[in-house]
Amino acid sequence: MDPASDPFIEARRKDGVLPCNFQGEPVPMILRHEEVRKAARDWKTYSSDAPFRVPIPSEEDVRTMRQLPVETDPPDHTDYRRIVEPFFQRAKDPQMMAQVEALIDGMLQEAMRHDSIEVVREFALPIQSRAMTYLLNVPESEADLWIGWGIHVFRDGGSKGMSLEAYLHQQLDRGAAQPGGDFFSALAHATFRGRPLTREEMMGFGNLTFAGGRDTVIHTLSSVLGYLAGHPEALEFLRQDPSRVVHATEEFFRVVTPLTHIGRVCPVESQVEGMTVPAGGRVSLCWASANQDEAVFENPSEVRLDRKPNPHMAFGFGAHLCLGAAHARLLVRTLLLKCIDRVSQITVLSAQERVEREQAYQRVMGYESLVVRIAPR
Numbered sequence: 001m002d003p004a005s006d007p008f009i010e011a012r013r014k015d016g017v018l019p020c021n022f023q024g025e026p027v028p029m030i031l032r033h034e035e036v037r038k039a040a041r042d043w044k045t046y047s048s049d050a051p052f053r054v055p056i057p058s059e060e061d062v063r064t065m066r067q068l069p070v071e072t073d074p075p076d077h078t079d080y081r082r083i084v085e086p087f088f089q090r091a092k093d094p095q096m097m098a099q100v101e102a103l104i105d106g107m108l109q110e111a112m113r114h115d116s117i118e119v120v121r122e123f124a125l126p127i128q129s130r131a132m133t134y135l136l137n138v139p140e141s142e143a144d145l146w147i148g149w150g151i152h153v154f155r156d157g158g159s160k161g162m163s164l165e166a167y168l169h170q171q172l173d174r175g176a177a178q179p180g181g182d183f184f185s186a187l188a189h190a191t192f193r194g195r196p197l198t199r200e201e202m203m204g205f206g207n208l209t210f211a212g213g214r215d216t217v218i219h220t221l222s223s224v225l226g227y228l229a230g231h232p233e234a235l236e237f238l239r240q241d242p243s244r245v246v247h248a249t250e251e252f253f254r255v256v257t258p259l260t261h262i263g264r265v266c267p268v269e270s271q272v273e274g275m276t277v278p279a280g281g282r283v284s285l286c287w288a289s290a291n292q293d294e295a296v297f298e299n300p301s302e303v304r305l306d307r308k309p310n311p312h313m314a315f316g317f318g319a320h321l322c323l324g325a326a327h328a329r330l331l332v333r334t335l336l337l338k339c340i341d342r343v344s345q346i347t348v349l350s351a352q353e354r355v356e357r358e359q360a361y362q363r364v365m366g367y368e369s370l371v372v373r374i375a376p377r
Contacts, residue, residue, distance in 0.1 A: 006301065007361040008289035017273035020284065020360040023057050028275045029261060029284040029360075033293035033313070035273065036285050039264065040318040043073045046264035046283060048320060056263045056284055062154040062161040063211075068204035070212065074319050081323065083190050083197075084205055087183050090135055091326035097334075099134045103127060104334050108342050112376045116349050119370040124221040125151060127331065128214060135327055136183035136209070152215045161211070168206040172199065183209070213324035216258035217331060219354065219366035223256045224332060226370055227303065228339060229346035234305060238340050245336045248305035249329055254291045254312035255303050260356060260363055261286040262316065287313045288363060345375040 011018040012031040020029050030036050039046045051066035052059045066072075069080035090096050107127055111117040129143040145167070150156030153164045168184075175185035187202040228235050238244050261284040266277045277283055291312045292300045315322035322328075339346075352369040355362055 005364045006289075006292045007363050008286060009292065012289050012293065015273065017275060018286075018289075018360055019275065020358060022282075022358070025282060027056065027263070027282045027284050028272050028277065029286045029289070030273060031286050031289040031293075033290040033296040033311075036287070036290040036313060037317050039283070039285050040313075040316065040320070043319065045266065045270055046285070047073055047267055048077070048264060049073045050263075050265040050282075053265055053282060054263050056261060056282075058263070059154065063207055064165065065200050065203045065207060067208040067212070068201060069323075070208055070320060071204075077319055079193060080201075080205075083192065084183075084186075084209075085323065087136060087186070088323045088327060090137070091324075091330045096134045097330060100131050100330055100334050101338070103130055103134075104331070104338050105342070108338050108374065111374045112342070116371050116373050119222045119225050119372055120151065120218060120367055121369075123225075124218040127221060127335075128217045131327070131331055132210075138182045138184070146210070149210075151218055153211050161207075164207065164210055165203065168203055168210075169199075172202050172206070213322070213328065217324075217328050219258050220253065220256050220328065220332060221335060222370050223258075223366045224252050224335060225339075225346060225372060226348065226351065226367060227252070228343075229348045229372055231303075232345060234303075235339060235343065235346075237305060238336060242337060242340055244306055245333055245340070247308055247310065248336060249333045250310045250312060251303060251305050251307045252332060253314035253328070254297070254307070254310060256366065257288040257291045257312070257314045258365065259314075260288045260365070285316075287316065342376060343374055344377045347373045347375070349373060 008018060008031050016032045016035060018029040018031055020027050030039055048054050048071055051071050052063070054071050069077045072080055104127060107123060111123060117123055126143070126147055129146040130140055132146065133140045133143050149163060154161045171184040172188050175182065175188035179185045179189060184206070187197060187205055190197050192201065238248060263282045263284055265280060265282050268279050270277045272283050291314060294300055296311065315325040349371040350369070351367055353364050354366045354368045356365050
């Protein structure tokens with residue numbers, strides 16, 4: 001992981017916007033921290049009420065429903081979000097925190113029993129999948145299937161999300177027939193403004209849950225271990241005062257920023273940093289550039305594990321702040337604490353960077369593969 005990698009630096013300093021082309025559509029990327037925050041708050045000018053077009057690239061070919069609540073605007077977004085928020089807040093519950101602690105402790109100890117481990121698929125993917133079972137209050141055995149879906153349920157393998165859709169239908173049918181305390185049962189019996197959710201709405205919640213926070217968490221966990229391997233002094237710095245893990249967690253999210261950007265649609269013709277966006281055209285809110293903005297972050301290319309304040313936007317900003325933020329923070333924080341406790345050294349044996357390649361930029365985003373040796377204390 002190269003924290004100095006910032007493909008947006010010149011355009012951010014010069015114009016504050018980078019013209020880009022995604023799937024044949026011209027999309028201006030808003031780059032500066034202040035402007036990205038303003039746009040994220042201004043849902044009337046920059047709308048999320050655009051099924052399939054909020055992600056960049058758009059996803060018409062990999063799913064058949066609107067993702068909820070992310071592809072709606074207030075006040076619908078607020079009311080939809082309220083339906084599932086209790087499950088995502090489970091990441092703050094002491095019982096789930098204990099489950100995650102035991103999971104990561106066990107994964108680290110197992111890794112240390114071997115000469116090497118491939119971090120992305122053999123370590124981070126199982127952690128993300130098994131921790132999701134705790135979050136959704138389903139049997140941990142469900143994770144075995146989810147692990148088989150790979151890093152990204154749409155782009156890893158040939159099913160293009162159809163396996164996920166079939167699974168969601170099956171789980172919602174079960175939840176309707178045999179109500180329980182799990183996520184799928186809750187959706188099957190939820191109401192929206194006094195009426196039952198439609199099956200399409202239930203599917204929209206389920207689809208986002210498995211597609212939205214999967215690869216982002218996996219690549220963040222992998223990048224953290226990659227950084228600790230390359231900077232053994234960082235592990236010692238945290239070991240000297242474990243309370244530093246709180247700020248270190250936020251700094252890792254700022255540096256990694258696992259989601260480069262997200263789309264918004266302009267309902268009417270708009271001027272975006274001097275560029276004209278037609279009615280129905282898209283803009284990009286570039287979290288990755290905002291998180292490297294030197295007007296906000298002193299020496300942004302440096303990884304400062306005690307950086308404070310740290311107003312990063314790795315989880316977005318405004319009404320659409322990521323539902324899974326507490327979950328992601330719990331996993332990274334716990335990984336760091338367990339590394340402090342258990343690990344003496346991490347050695348990289350081989351690494352293949354994961355690179356996002358677009359017409360106007362290339363950005364390093366963690367690893368396709370990272371093989372390490374983890375030595376116990």
